[in-house]
Amino acid sequence: MKPVIALVGRPNVGKSTLFNRLTRSRDALVADLPGLTRDRHYGEGRVGERPFLVIDTGGFEPVAKEGIMHEMAKQTKQAVAEADVVIFIVDGRQGLTPHDKTITDFLRKSGRSVMLVVNKSEGMKYTSVTAEFYELGMGDPYVISAAHGDGVTDLVEESLDLAFAQRPPEVEEPDGKEDRGIKIAIVGRPNVGKSTLVNTLLGEERVIAFDMPGTTRDSIEIPFERDGKKYTLIDTAGIRRRGKVFEAIEKFSVVKTLQSISEANVVLLLLDAQQDISEQDAHIAGFVLETGRALVVGVNKWDGLTSDRRDEIKMDMDRKLNFLSFAKFHFISALKSTGITPLMKSIDSAYAAAMSNLTTPKLTRALIEAVEHQQPRRKGSIRPKLRYAHQGGMNPPIVVIHGNALESIEDNYKRYLEKHFRETFSLVGTPLRIEFRSSRNPYARQEK
Structure with a gap:
């Protein structure tokens, strides 16, 4: 199973900025469940070949008793319960606050592995930005800039190492x-x-x-x-x-x-x-x-x-x-x-x-049929040339199309090709993905 990382902290410390950088998208899943607000977001991230799930939470008020802050606290507590590792984010420019200490007390009692992260540290020395946060007693802080990406990759890699280190060994499947x-x-x-x-x-x-x-x-x-x-x-x-x-x-x-x-x-x-x-x-x-x-x-x-x-x-x-x-x-x-x-x-x-195995000759014939029936639109004086196709993967099937000027192909033509391949090969019940790979133009002026 993919490790789960929860981002926790008081309001405006940069949780959502870090979330968007980790997921490389602003279109994350929203947990819109009865009794919950819409401030808990789920998304997928990847560092190299290591995928993970990340949870973004709203500003955390552990002692809130009513109102919207109480609802946000409930969902943050649930995110902590679901996580393998909690990234506790504080603001390096604003410094340590009583609110940070309250959150620290809650996280220490939760039993989860916690990494203290000092955000908004761009242009600041490590010793000056971290000094007062040692008071929280959570070890050496990690210094990052979520907005600029400084230190983010190392942070995630260490959090994944921590998540896997504390997991029990996987149960092997003897029969395959x-x-x-x-x-x-x-x-x-x-x-x-x-x-x-x-x-x-x-x-x-x-x-x-x-x-x-x-x-x-x-x-x-x-x-x-x-x-x-x-x-x-x-x-x-x-x-x-x-x-x-x-x-x-x-x-x-x-x-x-x-x-x-x-x-x-x-x-x-x-x-x-x-x-x-x-x-x-x-x-x-x-x-x-x-x-x-x-x-x-x-x-x-x-x-x-x-x-x-x-x-x-x-x-x-x-x-x-x-x-x-x-x-x-x-x-x-x-x-x-x-x-x-x-x-x-x-x-x-x-x-x-x-799991269909689509051969290159069949895919190329289907591509030629699609182009003969409807060519892609020109972009200026250039019309994209679709030359041949091969399979790039399964579950889902991936069709890789080679040619020239394919970056000019519009989304509606891509959807037309998806429909054509789906009907040609009877691909019902599975998404189909198309990737375009343009050949390099040998006559293009090279930059020196």
Whole structure:
């Protein structure tokens, strides 16, 4: 599982600036759950070949008793509980404050590994900017500038080393990963029927079923067989959680879900037909799309609904989840076991599509057909030339297109190519990514 880093500190110390630098994006997931504000952000980061999850929190007031600051404190406490390492950020220009000492007391009692980071240190000497923060008793401070990137890479690498050092050794799989079958992560909001669906799947023609607790985030993997095929369910229902649960409302761990999505081959997004599509549903679906995992959508509790209500739900999905046009939607009842067989067939198909082996000759022929049907638009006097294509990866399938002036290709033409490749190779249930690689112009004037 990916290590989790939480950014904590009082307001305006640079947490969001550091978050945006780590994730290289401002479009992070938002944990918009009942009882929580929208100030807890989740995103993915990477240093070299080492991926991680990072949580941005609002200004932390541990002793707040009511109002918005109390709500922000609740979600920050939850972020600390979910984290492997907490990065405690203070302001090097403002100096040590009583507020920093209060946060230090809370973090020391939390039992988490904490790294003290002095931000906004650009142009300042290490000794002068860190001297007063030794009073917090949290060891040698790390000095960075989140705005300029100074010291950020070293900070993250050391935090990842710390996260991995304190983890128990991974449990080896003696039979090999291929014997575990397709890994399916069942994700969705609380009370949409995830546990009911798991029980239904395990109860039908069950051959193998046993709990395999994870060693890091307490995720539960349940291998089973159905119709002679092997699968592994990754339960994200929050059966067990590490550490103290600070608030009763936390029935659903966003971190657990994000990690399970990354670990899976196919994600089954479960929606509740008796509720409207929420922002959280769309955020989870968006994260699946970003990670490139194959996806099948199950709309549960479909039985007993009137035809008018069913039409309303379909219109709501068309409007809010239109970016999932590549995925199959199934209307099921986990409780009554209706629609399960077609659902599993779509999971098989999505996995097969995600792992498709697309040969260079076939991809190039499909590319030529697409260009003959519709050429890319000119940019000035230059028209992009698409020459050949090959596969650059699986899960998701990546198509690498070579040619000239490909940086001039517009997004709508890229979407046209994606649709053409998807239809040509019947890639249903998996995202498809296209990468352009332009040849160097030998006649271009070289800079000296």
